[in-house]
Amino acid sequence: MTSEGSRRRRIALVGTGHRGTGTWGLELLKVYDDRVELVGMCDINPMRLDRAAEVIGRQTPKFTDLATMLATVKPDTLMVCTRDRDHDIHAIMGMEAGCDIIVEKPMATTAEKCARILEAQKRTGRRVDVAFNYRHAPTATRIKQELLAGSIGEVVSVDFHWYLDTIHGADYFRRWHAHREMSGGLFVHKATHHFDLLNWFLASTPREVFARGEQRHYGKQGVQLGERCSTCPGANDCSFYFDLKGDEWLNGLYGEAWQADGYHRDQCVFRPEIDIPDVMSAAILYENGVQVSYSLNTFMPIEGYHLAFNGKKGRIEVRQYERQPWPEPPVDVILKVLNDGTVERIEVPYVKQGHFGGDVKLQGMLLTEGSEDPLHQRADARSGAMSVLCGVAAMESVTSGRAVKLTELEGYPQ
Structure with a gap:
């Protein structure tokens, strides 16, 4: 790690797709150029790599082989933005080359791959941060502060429902994400965000998951007219x-x-080989006894989420809109209702871009040496593993039709 005031952090990027080139390339350097030096970029696709370098606009060395890049430019930190199934391979290569790691979510796609990352971290002594940007969004931050203040008393249950519209939701089914082997399915790829938020909000970890998931709209449910x-x-x-x-x-x-x-970004959402659910729900029991009702729907006319915490003294809830067929609200409203009849409307300015404003705050915390973290928003490898394992357990439950304890999963961290 470099210290603030000395030299900029030497960071290298592997995976120059949309997220890598945009968030961890162009946008990162636009805001934090004083703290970061992009010393290398790597992608197995040389055409995309060239385009990414052109967009970012720096004379950054380019590589199509990760081992060669690590040996040549010797970065302080490796940013992993490759396909989900390969995150463990690239993160471990980076650690073994002496790098700290920032890995996009999900940290991995299976319990075994999570265990490999945790073992490598312990063996090499390197740091692994998972890019859970939603922890840093202003509304999520305020909710965490309210929960810590204890005004609604002990939380006993949570309602959490995420809605993806036919713009965002459909896009997962055009891409490699539509194959479970690549992404783990949306219970892993997308819901890792949501499970991590729950783990963070509740300061606990899931014990048991019972889930259902079906393909009701995309894939073989439609008619494929072309590739x-x-x-x-x-x-x-x-x-x-x-x-x-x-x-x-x-x-x-x-x-x-x-x-x-050979990868096409505009594949048909109705191709029959798609093998992941598009409608999902889960009942999650936490180690601290909290019961969670969760759902994820991928073809709604609206985009956003509903989240509510039910406590012994009251309730906190928020309905956050990301896209909908009416004017966007200027603020997010967190409604706090206590058992004595007290009602408080907490207004948080609405931030549209960058995961509700979480991206830039996440980057600032990860790239500023000695950043204060009073709310524990910085997510380590174990946090990454626990959110993935919740999704893996959910998919196992869908397949088996039974409740799955996370400790049953091979590679569960002790």
Whole structure:
């Protein structure tokens, strides 16, 4: 680690897709150029790598092999933004090369892969941070402060329901995320955000999960008219048509880059080989006795979430809107209702970009040596593992039809 006031943190990036190039490349340097020096960029797709370098606009050395990059530029920190299934491989390579690690969520896709990362961290003594940006969003921060203040008493249950609309939700089914082997399914890839928030809010870990999940809208539930939108003969008749060429950012990173690795960014959302649920729910029991009712829906007309904490002395709830067919509210309203009839409306300014404003705050904490962390918002490898294991247990429950204890999973951290 470098200290503030000496030299900038030497950071290298592996994975130059949308998240890597945008959040951990262009946007990171725009805000924290005084703290970070991007010393290397790596991607197995040289066409995407070239485009990413062009967009970021720095004379950063480029590599198509991670081991070569690590040996050549010797970064302080490796930022892992590759496909979920490969996070463990790249994080461990970075640790063994002497780097601290920042890894995008989910930290990994299986309990065994989480265990490998935890073992490597212990063996190498390096630091692993998981990019859980939602912990840093202003509304989540305020909720955590309210819970710590104890005004609603001991929390006994939580209602948490996340809604993805047919813009965002459908996009997971166009990409590699639609295959469980690549992403773990949305109980892992997407819900890792939500399970981590619950773990953090409740200062506890899940004990047991009973879940249901089905494919009700995408995949084989629809009619595939073509392999991908750009070549589909039925594009004019499909409400899920996606014009990749009309999106300058995504087209730059993916439009022609398929020629190097065969990956298409606009695959049909109804291709029959999709093997993940698009409607999910889970009943989660925590070690501290809190019961959670959770759901994730991926084809709603709205985007956002509803979250409520039920305590012995009252209730805290928020309905956060991210996208909906009416004007965006100027503030998020956290409603606190106590058993004595007291009602308090807590207004938090609404932040649209960067995961409700969490991205830039997360980056600042991770890249500023000696940052204070009174709310424990910085998420380590064990935090990353526990959110993944909750999703893995949920998928195992969907498959087996029974409740799954997390301690049953091979690689559960002791």
